[in-house]
Amino acid sequence: MPSARYGSRPTMKDVAARAGVGLKTVSRVVNGEPGVTPETEARVRSAIDALGFRRNDSARILRKGRTASIGLVLEDLADPFYSPLSRAVEEVARANGSLLFAGSSAEVPEREQELALALCARRVDGLVIVPASDDHRYLEPEMAAGIATVFVDRPAGKIDADVVLTDNAGGAREAVAHLIAHGHRRIAFIGDRPHIHTAGERLRGYREAMADAGLPVAPDWVSMGPTTPDHVRAELARLLGGTEPVTAIFSGNNRVTVTAVRVLAEHVRPVALVGFDDFELADLLRPGVTVIAQDPARLGRTAAELLFRRLDGVSEAPRRVELPGTLIARGSGEIPPSLAP
Amino acid sequence: MPSARYGSRPTMKDVAARAGVGLKTVSRVVNGEPGVTPETEARVRSAIDALGFRRNDSARILRKGRTASIGLVLEDLADPFYSPLSRAVEEVARANGSLLFAGSSAEVPEREQELALALCARRVDGLVIVPASDDHRYLEPEMAAGIATVFVDRPAGKIDADVVLTDNAGGAREAVAHLIAHGHRRIAFIGDRPHIHTAGERLRGYREAMADAGLPVAPDWVSMGPTTPDHVRAELARLLGGTEPVTAIFSGNNRVTVTAVRVLAEHVRPVALVGFDDFELADLLRPGVTVIAQDPARLGRTAAELLFRRLDGVSEAPRRVELPGTLIARGSGEIPPSLAP
């Protein structure tokens, strides 16, 4: 058992006193700086061990300026889409000697701001943000003060900043063109709420692909709203019912796709489905689910690497990096249009 | 644009000078302490706004002792099993006004230690750890110095500490008893490497259930090793081949189950499967996958709540909290034994 009282820890001063040396000498030993005789060093080390000393990095940070920590603001720590992204950011932070603060905005703009500013108050060196808000002017003073910031998955709002994202419109175009190539003309889009950037971009890609093929889009084929199972189920019932049901669905994200798979499994008539975002086991379902896969690990890695380049002093204009989506055909997107009932 | 030079930020001293007040008065306003006339407060606030001041929490922390941050050491940030767990820990931290540092050990004991000690050097108030190591004596000085520590999913090694985990042996017993009840006698267990605590416990449950039913366990029915797809495939080929193949598989975790599902889908003869750990879409596969579900969110919440109780000064003896697993029958576990080839 160490001799320290519960809740109080030995400091460099204590080590110096016990070793009979100056404070700076202890600092030199702890930080592996040169210029200490082996004999002195040994005395210091044994004092460190006897006292159970460990350097207080908070104090060090205060003095040095850089905190060797970065912040990650996600939409939801528990969303599997962000798991590889988080992990990639962590790996890059680790490689750069930084620790990672992580938190979720729960898709609430105020919470994103609260969390980002709390991280700034801790003086993280930089921030990787999956935006929930569409106005990031609140970050301007922080960025001007030197906190590097990179947005990922969605662009920043009302400020000019680095962003790394998937080519959402392009991926959506490819998805819809794929359905058209398989004979569909009546194709619905079910996406997230319209104020979400990715949802808007995917809708744009859908419309462009339809226009490119000279196909009309009936207003009620587009459904933008919450991605809760209940809402998606209701929308699917509407789209697949009536006298002129759609023959194919383009689902705008992961959550929607999973619900669509459940509903279509119970549906009498086969309906084609292409989803945005890949997910585990998509290949094991019957039929396998055709998707536009993003690469969340690469998104995270690219964003974090850009962040650390900024921290190293690279100060070119803000960049926008777009990564391509990849169509993976597995069966559900290759179902031909079935005759109307 | 704020007037601050890039990389340097205004301090309370700057605010005090500009507002023509003392340092302590600024501190009072920033922290919402009483005893400032509205007029003085207004002067201070306008100086804060003009300068773009934000309190440096690192300095505050150094002075106050508590850092209002906790650390989370996971096995892998990208493992979907830990996503709800992380999120629950984050929620509890947030509710207690703390920020969360998160990192992965990648199942490497040295990396767990490196990460945990780095967090201690930052003087986190507490630590939630999913252990990769089986010797945590390195944490004793830290815990004695007041860093609260709760282990989750697996117990600490060689020290007495709080732990929150699933009743692994009990869940495994239930899984195997379920297969036995459906007529199986030749049941294999494929688990993680034997030094991993959960793997050992699940093996114990398997053996107990077999013994309870008076069934022998052939040595080659037990396979403990890496959960990589290649290894699991090879083991399954062995278990399902030969002259006396097993008729049912109890898979010891998530990763193994997913590979088993893939292999069994291609297998000629139907083989029963029960997996430890639930996973998304398990119900949508054909057949649905019968599992022993853990509740990772509850594991995380319970661990974090225990941690904050400790931080509030509750100092009873270390506790061991076991949460039950839940059998969810979906089809794969109810397949009857098929005749040997």
Next chain:
DNA sequence: CTGAAAGCGCTTACAG
């Protein structure tokens, strides 16, 4: 090779 002094940006304890 070694160390005393000043300071990082706050809060605490105290005095007016």
Next chain:
DNA sequence: CTGAAAGCGCTTACAG
């Protein structure tokens, strides 16, 4: 109601 001084535990810049 307000503020000057001391100090949290380190590092920096400088002197011996």
